[in-house]
Amino acid sequence: MNVMIDLHTFYLLTWIWIGLAVVIFLVLLTGRITAPYGRYTREGWGAFIGNRAAWVIMEIPSLLLFSFFFLSGPVPHDAITWLFFAMWVFHYANRSLIYPFRTRTREKKMPLSVMFMGMFFNLVNASLNGYYLGYIMPVYPEGWWKDPRFLAGFVIYFTGVVINWWADGRLISLRRDNGKEYAIPYGGMFRWVSCPNYLGEMMEWSGFALMAWNLPALSFAVWTVANLLPRALNHHRWYKKHFPEYPADRKAVFPFLL
């Protein structure tokens, strides 16, 4: 299969994709629209599908498409690009095949429209990043692993992974004690912010963008912030509205700041 496109078109598409993220960020920031899944699930977004199946179907294209483009392209891979591949696969193997089965949302549903939007995002995002590393990116310069961008990105990415995994686990375990109800999460990073899982995720892809130092990786970081920063602000407002005893000094997503 010939999947070659010229460089100019590729960069143009990626810039348009980044522009779309900025528009969506501004719309979500108004707080008028909240993606209708999880605590914001509501009627009016079409037919529903089981939550667990929705997460698998929505996320798995990212694992498959990125791998396809990375592995099928003509660009020779070195230790650096294999590391990027491993980081991506590690994240999306969790998100598509492990995380959905850890959540305690068996009876919960997600609108199919939301699942398709998530899927569309993953199709484009994985294609841009996989294609870039498989078909466009020449090997990184000698000694890139010693570059401050690579080293800082590495630390930020893996710190983000630890925060995200820990916070996801903490939220999931709340359901063990509280059934279908929501409860105030305590402990760890929850001491400072309402959504450490989103903070961790934003750190992961910002770190990845720094390490990879390319436009598609930057677009992923921008999209992650565009999706999760407004959602964290909504969660924070939601907690304060539903729990009068909610810790007053806790921020939404960035400790001591926001």
Ligand code: NDP
């Ligand atoms: P949420 O924090 O809304 O929910 C995570 C899980 O914990 C859900 O199963 C939720 O149940 C449950 N939960 C959350 N808060 C509570 C609480 N207070 N009491 C009891 N249970 C709770 O996260 P998302 O579902 O939005 O995201 C899940 C993961 O996916 C995160 O790690 C996030 O970073 C990542 N993600 C990444 C995106 C990206 O653009 N890169 C976009 C979206 C998500 P319920 O579903 O019933 O609310």
